[in-house]
Structures are given as C-alpha cells and as structure tokens.
Amino acid sequence: MKKPTSIVRRTPVPASSSTPVVTPLMPSVVYRSETPDALDAQYEGQASGYTYAREGHPNADVLAAKIDMLEGAEGGLITGSGMAAVTAVMMGLLKAGDHVLGGNQLYGRCLRMMAEELPRLGIATSLADPTDAAAMKAAIRPETRLILIEAVSNPTLRIADLDAIAEIAKEAGALLVVDNTFTTPRALKPFDHGADIVIHSVTKLLAGHSDVTLGYVATRDPELRAQIAVTAITLGLTPSPFDCWLAERGLHSFELRFDRAQSNAARLADALAAHPAVAHVLYPGRADHPDHASVAPLFGGQGGNMVSFVLKGGRAEANALTKAAPQIAFAPTLGDVATTLSHPASSSHRALTPGGREALGITEGFFRVSVGIEDPDLLIEEFTAALDAVAG
Structure with missing residues (x-):
C-alpha cells in the first residue's frame, strides 16, 4: 500500500491474498472510475x-x-x-x-x-x-x-x-x-x-x-x-x-427462526383458544381457521408465526391486556426474534373508519401476535397471566 500523500484523500483498501468471511459493509455513496x-x-x-x-x-x-x-x-x-x-x-x-x-x-x-x-x-x-x-x-x-x-x-x-x-x-x-x-x-x-x-x-x-x-x-x-x-x-x-x-x-438464521417461531405459534394459539377471556383465535394451522383447507396445498402444512385473537370486550379490556403483559412488547411490528403484540385498530388500520374496520372483523378487542423464538412455556404463562388479569 502506498504511503498517503494527504490525510483528506481516500486510501485504497490494502491488497490481501485472503478474503473476508463476512460480507464487508460498504457505505460509500460514490464510486470512482478511471475515465x-x-x-x-x-x-x-x-x-x-x-x-x-x-x-x-x-x-x-x-x-x-x-x-x-x-x-x-x-x-x-x-x-x-x-x-x-x-x-x-x-x-x-x-x-x-x-x-x-x-x-x-x-x-x-x-x-x-x-x-x-x-x-x-x-x-x-x-x-x-x-x-x-x-x-x-x-x-x-x-x-x-x-x-x-x-x-x-x-x-x-x-x-x-x-x-x-x-x-x-x-x-x-x-x-x-x-x-x-x-x-x-x-x-x-x-x-x-x-x-x-x-x-x-x-x-x-x-x-x-x-x-x-x-x-x-x-x-x-x-x-x-x-x-x-x-x-x-x-x-x-x-x-x-x-x-x-x-x-x-x-x-443466516432465518430458517431456524421461522421454524421455532412457527412451533411456538401453534402452541400459543391453542392456549389462547382455551382461555375464557378470548372470544376466538385465528391461526391457519388450527382446524377451526376458516381457510384451514388451503394450508396443506398452498403452504405445505405450514401455519406460520402469526396468531390473531379477539378479546371479549372492547378498548378497556385491550388496555388492560397490554398493561398486564409488560414483558411482551406492545409494538406495531412483526417478525422480531421476540414476541410482539399489536392492536390494529390503534395502529396499522387506524386510518379506516370504525365501520370499515368492523367489516374486516377488526374490533377494539382484536389483537395480532407476532410470535418469537422464546421458551414456549414462558410465552403461554405470560399470556395466560395477562388474560387472567383482564378476566378478573
């Protein structure tokens, strides 16, 4: 490598007979050409x-x-x-x-x-x-x-x-x-x-x-x-x-994460469906899902990591649930390694009219869960405790 002639000029990357295992981060906005x-x-x-x-x-x-x-x-x-x-x-x-x-x-x-x-x-x-x-x-x-x-x-x-x-x-x-x-x-x-x-x-x-x-x-x-x-x-x-x-x-860890989260989602969906504070659960892997017959031919039987459910009650019960589950992030996102809980009526679908949300089945008691890769027993314990608090 040539000795720099000015501190403000860019120095070429040193030559190497070996290559990096990890993809280099290349934040350069521009690239120089010879002519x-x-x-x-x-x-x-x-x-x-x-x-x-x-x-x-x-x-x-x-x-x-x-x-x-x-x-x-x-x-x-x-x-x-x-x-x-x-x-x-x-x-x-x-x-x-x-x-x-x-x-x-x-x-x-x-x-x-x-x-x-x-x-x-x-x-x-x-x-x-x-x-x-x-x-x-x-x-x-x-x-x-x-x-x-x-x-x-x-x-x-x-x-x-x-x-x-x-x-x-x-x-x-x-x-x-x-x-x-x-x-x-x-x-x-x-x-x-x-x-x-x-x-x-x-x-x-x-x-x-x-x-x-x-x-x-x-x-x-x-x-x-x-x-x-x-x-x-x-x-x-x-x-x-x-x-x-x-x-x-x-x-690099996507397939491992997906499989673990999907397994967790199936268990959590069953636990939610059994709780008296829940009106109904939507999970493609469950036989009571309205489109369950499509899961095998279209998705090869994969149910995914997303679970939705409807609380008995409305906004008051929704507020009570999120307060009673402080370890589960109440955040309008999905796909994280950790489980997140979102409330579409106040986030992703808030721009719709109440009637428009109702037509889609998105009530004030509707929640979407992006299930993560935590210990499934811990997840079920946390959701059960939160739902018990809402029911109480």
Missing part, C-alpha cells in the same frame, strides 16, 4: 460496477441475491422499505386510466394507497375478497392492469385463493403482485403459483431483529424489473448499505 469512457461502459451495460449508491450498491446486491435464492427469482431489487417496494411497483408500472384490484384485507398503508394516493394520480382502484375467487373475478375491469394481494392477510390471517386468482389475472391480461411478507418463501413461493411480481417487507421475518427497514421486489419478466428499478432510482427509494448488511446477517 469517462469507463463510466460510459458501466452505464451502457458493457461493464459491471457501481457509480452512485442511489443507483445500487454491493450490500443491496448481496442481500437481493440471497432472497432471490429463497424465492426462486432472479434480479431482485432491494428498496428502502416494504412500502417503497409497493410504491416502486405501482409507480413504475401504472399510468392514469389504469385500474388496480386489491385484496380487501391488505396492510393498512396499502389500503390508504389504494384509497387516496393512486386515485389522485388518475389510477382507479377497487377491493374484493381474495378468499373468494368469484368476487375477485367479478371486480375485474377491461382496464385492470394489476392485482395486488397478500398470500395471508394482515392482520386477519385469511388465506387468498392464490391459484384461482392467478388464472383470473392471466385471463384478464393483468399482472398478479403477491406480498409474501407473512408467509415468507419458507412456506410459499408465489412464482410457483402464477405470480408475476413478488414483494416483501424485509424489515419483518427475513431480517428478523427489528433493527432494519427494507423492502424487496422481484419480477418474472426482466422488462418489468427494469421499469420498476428505474422508478425506484428516480424516486430515491434507496436502501441503506448498513440495513442491507444487517438484513443479510439476519437471513
């Missing part, structure tokens, strides 16, 4: 490399390649958040006059995008029940360009009729976009069921530690990928290299 011709070669696709971090950086590409492997995809794109992935798809592929059909139990911010953001840009939207293929088909219009569904809805845990909706989209010439955040590729690979585009909030189970905010989008058609990528770059939907580095580290 204008060399820079042209990169932009024109004749040479690979990086120029400006908003247009791509190594940590994002390493992370994308690993999620691609899980999803059976190629050329996945990392974005700054899950909603950034949704935005890149919508803004990259839609125009005024198009119509988007969404599942009626999408994540709250997706519902807001459908209700407010897209219509003001001249893009028509409507919602239908994704568990009812006939309802989805009836909602298709001649100008329908895209269908957006979650494989498992947030927070009601209903299961979309994915194969049927894929056929409907194909017949209509519409793109099928599947949010695979809840299910993850451990339980479902949407491309195997006819999806055209798959999105994730990497923030959740894939990263798994509540310390990054990232999204992911992959397409079956490379031309769609190019359109989405240009939009993401233009709108600045850029992921942080540090977040990408952390998420890659989280992915």
Whole structure:
C-alpha cells in the first residue's frame, strides 16, 4: 500500500491474498472510475460496477441475491422499505386510466394507497375478497392492469385463493403482485403459483431483529424489473448499505427462526383458544381457521408465526391486556426474534373508519401476535397471566 500523500484523500483498501468471511459493509455513496469512457461502459451495460449508491450498491446486491435464492427469482431489487417496494411497483408500472384490484384485507398503508394516493394520480382502484375467487373475478375491469394481494392477510390471517386468482389475472391480461411478507418463501413461493411480481417487507421475518427497514421486489419478466428499478432510482427509494448488511446477517438464521417461531405459534394459539377471556383465535394451522383447507396445498402444512385473537370486550379490556403483559412488547411490528403484540385498530388500520374496520372483523378487542423464538412455556404463562388479569 502506498504511503498517503494527504490525510483528506481516500486510501485504497490494502491488497490481501485472503478474503473476508463476512460480507464487508460498504457505505460509500460514490464510486470512482478511471475515465469517462469507463463510466460510459458501466452505464451502457458493457461493464459491471457501481457509480452512485442511489443507483445500487454491493450490500443491496448481496442481500437481493440471497432472497432471490429463497424465492426462486432472479434480479431482485432491494428498496428502502416494504412500502417503497409497493410504491416502486405501482409507480413504475401504472399510468392514469389504469385500474388496480386489491385484496380487501391488505396492510393498512396499502389500503390508504389504494384509497387516496393512486386515485389522485388518475389510477382507479377497487377491493374484493381474495378468499373468494368469484368476487375477485367479478371486480375485474377491461382496464385492470394489476392485482395486488397478500398470500395471508394482515392482520386477519385469511388465506387468498392464490391459484384461482392467478388464472383470473392471466385471463384478464393483468399482472398478479403477491406480498409474501407473512408467509415468507419458507412456506410459499408465489412464482410457483402464477405470480408475476413478488414483494416483501424485509424489515419483518427475513431480517428478523427489528433493527432494519427494507423492502424487496422481484419480477418474472426482466422488462418489468427494469421499469420498476428505474422508478425506484428516480424516486430515491434507496436502501441503506448498513440495513442491507444487517438484513443479510439476519437471513443466516432465518430458517431456524421461522421454524421455532412457527412451533411456538401453534402452541400459543391453542392456549389462547382455551382461555375464557378470548372470544376466538385465528391461526391457519388450527382446524377451526376458516381457510384451514388451503394450508396443506398452498403452504405445505405450514401455519406460520402469526396468531390473531379477539378479546371479549372492547378498548378497556385491550388496555388492560397490554398493561398486564409488560414483558411482551406492545409494538406495531412483526417478525422480531421476540414476541410482539399489536392492536390494529390503534395502529396499522387506524386510518379506516370504525365501520370499515368492523367489516374486516377488526374490533377494539382484536389483537395480532407476532410470535418469537422464546421458551414456549414462558410465552403461554405470560399470556395466560395477562388474560387472567383482564378476566378478573
């Protein structure tokens, strides 16, 4: 390594005959080129490399390649958040006059995008029940360009009729976009069921530690990928290299975390269902789930790590529950190594009217649990004690 000539100038990385085991964190915003011709070669696709971090950086590409492997995809794109992935798809592929059909139990911010953001840009939207293929088909219009569904809805845990909706989209010439955040590729690979585009909030189970905010989008058609990528770059939907580095580290334990959390969720769901303070429980792995018949063919029998339940009572009982469970984080997130408890009426779906929430079954007593990897006996003990306090 040459001796530096100035303290303010960058020093090249020392050469080494060995390589690091851990992916290096590369936070550089810009990359130097030798000549204008060399820079042209990169932009024109004749040479690979990086120029400006908003247009791509190594940590994002390493992370994308690993999620691609899980999803059976190629050329996945990392974005700054899950909603950034949704935005890149919508803004990259839609125009005024198009119509988007969404599942009626999408994540709250997706519902807001459908209700407010897209219509003001001249893009028509409507919602239908994704568990009812006939309802989805009836909602298709001649100008329908895209269908957006979650494989498992947030927070009601209903299961979309994915194969049927894929056929409907194909017949209509519409793109099928599947949010695979809840299910993850451990339980479902949407491309195997006819999806055209798959999105994730990497923030959740894939990263798994509540310390990054990232999204992911992959397409079956490379031309769609190019359109989405240009939009993401233009709108600045850029992921942080540090977040990408952390998420890659989280992915190394993803399968172990998923399996343990899923096992815990199945036990917790049964314990909640047996408690007299609980009106009912929603868990895809239970035989009393309304879509339980779809779990085996679609998810290979995987029930996932998410459990929802409804308390007997309303807001007063909801407040009592969170106060009685101080060791369980009351936080509007999911996919952490530790169990978290959220109340959709006051968080993810607060923008809906009370009537709109009621129509989805989201009452003041409705809770969503993202089950973590703790000792399952401890989890059941804590929830039982909290529910006993509510009942008392």
